[in-house]
Amino acid sequence: MMMPQLAIIADDLTGAADTGACFASAGLATVIPFGGAPVPAVDVVVLSTETRDLAAADAADIVLAATERIVAGDSANPRWVYKKIDSALRGHPRDELLAVMTALDATRALVAPAFPAEGRTTRDGQQRVDGVPLAGSRLGEPGAVSDLVTLFQDERRWPVSHLDLATIRGTPDVIRRHLDDPEPGIVVADAETDDDLLALARAASGSPLRVLCGAAGFARQLSLALPLRHSVRVPIGRQERFGPILVVAGSQHDATARQIAVLRAAGTPIVVPAQEVIDDRDVASDGIVAEIASHLAAGHSTVLTTVGMKTSPYGGGAVAARLAEIAAAPEVRPHIGGLVLTGGDVATAVCAALRATALWLGGEITPGQPLGWLAGGALPGIPVATKAGSFGDDHALLAGIDHVKGILLRRPES
Incomplete structure (x- = not known):
């Protein structure tokens, strides 16, 4: 090899x-x-x-x-x-x-x-x-x-x-x-x-x-x-369906809050779980899952976020895992055309919840906002943009959604 x-x-x-x-x-x-x-x-x-x-x-x-x-x-x-x-x-x-x-x-x-x-x-x-x-x-x-x-x-x-x-x-x-x-x-x-x-x-x-x-x-x-040579063909096939974009933002950085405010002003549905849904895994997330699935099924790109919530006593990893569980729910997955993931914990947790085996990278939307495609798992070939919570101007998440949508629109019909 x-x-x-x-x-x-x-x-x-x-x-x-x-x-x-x-x-x-x-x-x-x-x-x-x-x-x-x-x-x-x-x-x-x-x-x-x-x-x-x-x-x-x-x-x-x-x-x-x-x-x-x-x-x-x-x-x-x-x-x-x-x-x-x-x-x-x-x-x-x-x-x-x-x-x-x-x-x-x-x-x-x-x-x-x-x-x-x-x-x-x-x-x-x-x-x-x-x-x-x-x-x-x-x-x-x-x-x-x-x-x-x-x-x-x-x-x-x-x-x-x-x-x-x-x-x-x-x-x-x-x-x-x-x-x-x-x-x-x-x-x-x-x-x-x-x-x-x-x-x-x-x-x-x-x-x-x-x-x-x-x-x-x-x-x-x-x-x-560096004198690096292009010597390998990317083996992943990209999905051929079109659908809205799900943004999952677990970062508490002010930059992320401002970016979500821009999306809210643009009319993007913003879904914030109740505090107990995040802090207590015994509390059912069915209502949040249904709300996100409904927005996506209607063709609306949607944000799932904890911005504005209190800091969970269980730490960022537990919060990310709960958000990932919601994002990867069977009721939500069929409606997702692409993903925008903000925060390292959230990106890792969502990819794990989808059982992806790899992320093949395709370039950058803007500096610090990369684009790639998942391999394996429940949504193989789906486009994914990621971003550190503190990165980007106020329009970074909006740009991420628009870019991933543009990729889906440019794909040939299957």
């Missing part, structure tokens, strides 16, 4: 999809296999470890095993491994990067977490959101660290060095000399624009580095710079 040329390891499904979609947009066969499914012949494979909310040690163990799964026992294993991290540095960036390096026996890595399209930049070694250091920004969580050298420093292992903007905006040979340094270490890089990231990507392409790390912003530039 042909092994992938590039492997991406992400800590949640929306991050896996928005990063992998960069390479799908470049014409490379790119897949996210689910639930330990075998990796097919593919140009780029993306694994979602679902480790963002785990303890650091547990996350590292899972990432180590995932990386070993990709490279074990095959002389043709990927030339590059990209450790996708959150551009707001949530989860366990250092521990998971070190796990990847351990699995590959790699002693150097380049880290560039900027995502300029979403206002996440790096200057003077500080990760920033809309120009504000992360720890004091709208996305700063308790204990957030803005300084990348501090974040990635691990006294037990390799030193961390900083590549500043002046160097990155200098001659390519200067950047390459930093990346060609044979001494063990992690290099963290500034970047404020896509051009900065492209300069890093071009230098990395010509270097001996195998481990690269960052968000979708760096991945997009790597898709332009």
Whole structure:
């Protein structure tokens, strides 16, 4: 079997999809296999470890095993491994990067977490959101660290060095000399624009580095710079039916709330379960299921969301599982033409509830909003758009619905 040329390891499904979609947009066969499914012949494979909310040690163990799964026992294993991290540095960036390096026996890595399209930049070694250091920004969580050298420093292992903007905006040979340094270490890089990231990507392409790390912003530039070849045909057939779009939005980010407000103003039905339906699995969801099925059967794209509800004491995973159970109900499924899924937990839970075996990526609707098609399960071939809860302008979900509708309308009649 042909092994992938590039492997991406992400800590949640929306991050896996928005990063992998960069390479799908470049014409490379790119897949996210689910639930330990075998990796097919593919140009780029993306694994979602679902480790963002785990303890650091547990996350590292899972990432180590995932990386070993990709490279074990095959002389043709990927030339590059990209450790996708959150551009707001949530989860366990250092521990998971070190796990990847351990699995590959790699002693150097380049880290560039900027995502300029979403206002996440790096200057003077500080990760920033809309120009504000992360720890004091709208996305700063308790204990957030803005300084990348501090974040990635691990006294037990390799030193961390900083590549500043002046160097990155200098001659390519200067950047390459930093990346060609044979001494063990992690290099963290500034970047404020896509051009900065492209300069890093071009230098990395010509270097001996195998481990690269960052968000979708760096991945997009790597898709332009790395010498990857389109060598595999995407095997999935796409569904031939037309139907309305179901949006499932479990994120509590303000951005998602604003996007849903735009849909409400446009006349899209918005279905919000009663609090007890989410918090108590013994409370029947029949009424919500029937309401969603009725809207979809009438041809109306519909939103199922927890926006505006209280935070559940059972955590985001339990909320996502309940929303997925509703979305995948037998009364709802026959009426769905496509899906738009917001939030990593929700995207994972819905795909699992539909028993999908993989998500084949087809490109991007907008930066950070990828598009793909499910393989296997209850709705094989259905188009799916995903989006991190904090991503996108106020019209992002509306654009997602319109784009997926457009795909369905362009399909030839069966």
